[in-house]
Amino acid sequence: MTLTGKVAAITGASTGIGLAVAEHLSREGIAVVLGARRLDLLERAVEKIRAAGGRAEAVKMDVTSEADVAQLVTRAQQAFGRLDIMMCNAGFGFYGTVEQTPVDIMRRMMDVNFTGTFIGARAALPIFRSQGHGHLLLTSSIAGRRGIPFMSGYCATKAAQAVFAESLRSEFAGTNIHVSVVYPISTESDYHHAMERDFGQHISGLGPKQSLDDVAAAVVRCVQRPRPEVFPHAKSRALAILNVLAPGFTDSLVRRYGRRRDVKAASAS
Numbered sequence: 264m265t266l267t268g269k270v271a272a273i274t275g276a277s278t279g280i281g282l283a284v285a286e287h288l289s290r291e292g293i294a295v296v297l298g299a300r301r302l303d304l305l306e307r308a309v310e311k312i313r314a315a316g317g318r319a320e321a322v323k324m325d326v327t328s329e330a331d332v333a334q335l336v337t338r339a340q341q342a343f344g345r346l347d348i349m350m351c352n353a354g355f356g357f358y359g360t361v362e363q364t365p366v367d368i369m370r371r372m373m374d375v376n377f378t379g380t381f382i383g384a385r386a387a388l389p390i391f392r393s394q395g396h397g398h399l400l401l402t403s404s405i406a407g408r409r410g411i412p413f414m415s416g417y418c419a420t421k422a423a424q425a426v427f428a429e430s431l432r433s434e435f436a437g438t439n440i441h442v443s444v445v446y447p448i449s450t451e452s453d454y455h456h457a458m459e460r461d462f463g464q465h466i467s468g469l470g471p472k473q474s475l476d477d478v479a480a481a482v483v484r485c486v487q488r489p490r491p492e493v494f495p496h497a498k499s500r501a502l503a504i505l506n507v508l509a510p511g512f513t514d515s516l517v518r519r520y521g522r523r524r525d526v527k528a529a530s531a532s
Contacts, residue, residue, distance in 0.1 A: 266486060267292030270343040272335050274326050274383055275353030277304035280402055280450065283479035284350060289317030291483060294343040298324040298335040299353070318343065326353045326379030332386045340390075348486060349387035351380040351424075352402040356417040369416045376420035380427065388431075388440075396439035398489055400482065401428050405446045405494075408503040411517050432491055441489035446503075447478050448496045471496060 271288050275281040277299035285295040289312045297305050297319060305321035312319040320342045324331035339346045354376040357368050380401055391397025406414060407421030424444065431442045449472045473496045481495035494500040506513040 271348035283475035294318035351383035
């Protein structure tokens with residue numbers, strides 16, 4: 264699919280996966296509208312994309328606000344005349360047992376990770392329906408296909424995104440409106456820095472990792488040739504399959520290779 268001239272709106276785009284995807288899409292000729300809460304980082308990102316010859320705009324926004332998300336898609340239409348791609352990427356995590364996870368943090372996590380996705384879809388889909396085409400992408404996590412220890416709340420929000428996408432795919436089957444879910448594995452991004460900054464949790468994954476460029480490149484391929492699920496780390500798909508075939512064995516596997524918290528670093532934060 265020729266991407267030049269298309270327009271994408273991306274939430275959580277000031278750093279990490281969102282920013283990497285914006286940069287990669289821009290190189291393919293797609294105009295990008297970056298949304299996030301930190302305007303200084305957004306403006307810096309937009310300057311970088313423009314300096315490389317791309318087209319970009321920034322919108323300070325919170326994904327839990329319907330008005331803010333509406334402003335994001337409106338800016339895309341006003342600045343570039345259309346909206347072809349909506350990527351719901353904003354999210355955060357928390358490490359701890361159920362008892363250690365404050366209820367207010369769990370509510371906020373569900374609000375940002377899932378309800379923010381719902382609001383993003385709700386803003387973009389009427390546009391897609393009206394024009395007869397569009398592509399909705401959701402950034403979930405491999406933890407949305409197979410839960411990992413001590414992050415049950417986060418995993419639940421990511422699983423909610425996956426089932427939400429399945430329902431939407433059924434609604435739009437046979438049309439030119441595509442819905443895709445991206446399932447990254449542990450990726451070095453602001454996600455981990457945010458957990459340390461906000462909660463004093465220094466988290467490291469013991470399993471395989473991937474780069475931001477790996478994730479962004481996989482997203483570009485999906486935009487070029489839409490498909491329901493994207494596993495930037497190809498072998499991680501096997502974990503989802505193994506979980507269906509041998510859930511008990513998979514319990515032991517993810518316990519061994521799941522994420523760990525550096526308690527000393529966390530307590531010193």
